[in-house]
Amino acid sequence: MPEQAATIDNMARGKDFFYFTTNDGINTRAYQYNFLSSKSDEIKLPVSGTASVMPVNITSNDVLILLTSWKQPFTIYNYNALTRVVKPSAWTAKFSYPGVDDIVVEETEIKSHDGTMVPLTILYNKNVKKDGSAVCYMTGYGAYGVSGTPYFSTYSLALLNKGVIVAETHVRGGSEKGESWYKAGYKTTKPNTWKDFIASGEYLINNHYTSASHLIGEGTSAGGILIGRAITERPDLFAAAISNVSCSNALRMENSPNGLNNTKEFGTVKDSVEARALYEMDAFQHVKDGTKYPAVICVGGMNDPRVIVWQPGKFAAALQNATASGKPVLLAVNYDNGHFTENKEIAYRNFANMFSFALWQAGHPDFQAKK
Structure with missing residues (x-):
């Protein structure tokens, strides 16, 4: 080869x-x-x-x-x-999911802050109008060399069938373009991760897939750095954000059960250069008083050893005290499992809570409070 x-x-x-x-x-x-x-x-x-x-x-x-x-x-x-x-193969059971035939898949590349072309996948129902009125759920990760390769998600399908645009960002820190792509969002180069995410949101808005009042950003686990720094750097870009079991206080990750393991990916405070990089990727440290932040739901697992619950907890508290937008900032603590769960009843409840909150705040008509 x-x-x-x-x-x-x-x-x-x-x-x-x-x-x-x-x-x-x-x-x-x-x-x-x-x-x-x-x-x-x-x-x-x-x-x-x-x-x-x-x-x-x-x-x-x-x-x-x-x-x-x-x-x-x-x-x-x-x-x-x-x-x-x-x-x-006979090993695969026959299946039929509603709305699949109506899904449009667009795979494109967008220009990031430094001119780098970043892959972006956009999914939507063929009947959705590109006039900026659609709610868009934009997600990303960008760590540990994990790539956003194609996969079928029933969670995404639930959103798509509600007329929500789903955008999968392929930011630096993953391995979509090989080892160099991974190392371009690693330790001191970590800002590229959330800046690629921000550039993806700008592309979706500029091309009328959605608007700032309808854009939802989401990051899970190490993706908490991505969403946390995206909303602290560009709070005006998002209507709502989901910070799920999120690394939100990078400077203190070393002082948690999974801390030493994370130093290999993000850095250590014992090194002056890496400590400055950790400060830069720390969402908690970049919350500023009087800023109009989007609506945010922070989720933590009480039994989560990978991302200790006080990480999203501190971020939620800081946002609650600082925000001037009047939009809600919630902390949802999951007492039933840790980082994730195989219990579908709990998983469905958690996603229903996160999605319904974000869709409510992003103006989806089916998720507004009844008067």
Whole structure:
């Protein structure tokens, strides 16, 4: 496999072929290398999205292809490398979700603060008007080299079926464009992460997908740095923000159960250069009195060892004392689980609370208080 612009993802061996996938920053392409001919041929995937290739064993040419996309739930396909035929596997149950056929997927690149082109994925129902009146839910992460690759989300579908635009930002700090993309949002370069997020919001507003009075920003866990610094740097850009189990007080992360582990990603206060970088990414330290902040819901898990509950708690308290907008700032404490949960009843409740609060504050007509 020659070095190339696309990143090389998974690799596996079968009987007569070697299989590998590449990623262009968002979508996967799959290939099979023939041991006899020394040639590589592309495998035609049924849909564009996130895929992995799994040979059944090394004594046959039967392969499983695992595939999901922004519009397709996780699906298993059978693939025969000799005949090049891909067909749905009996391992995948039949499914039907309302509204999927009406989803439009746009994958584009937008110019960030320093001229860097940043990938942005935009999902919306085909009937949504691009006149700035739609509510938009914009999410991002940008840490640990985790990329925002395509995946099917029932949570996103619930928003899409309410006429909400869903934007997945691919900010620096992930690995969408390889190792250099990751290191461009890491420790001292971390500001690129939230500045890419801000640039994505500006693009959505300037191109009339939404407006500042209808834009929701969201960040979870390490994405708390992204959303926390986005709203403290550009509070005028957002109607509402969701700061979910969020790293909001970076300077004090070292003094928490997961603190030493986080120093490898964000830095340590024991190093003067990294300490200044931690201050820069600390949302709590950048809250200013008298600022008109958007409506914010901060969520913390009482049993969360990864992001200790006082991180979002301190951020919520600072915003409550400082904001001059008159918009609500809430702290929601989850006593039922830690960072996340496999209990769907609790998960659905948490997302319902976050979404309904944000949609209310972003002016969605279905979520306004009844008089």
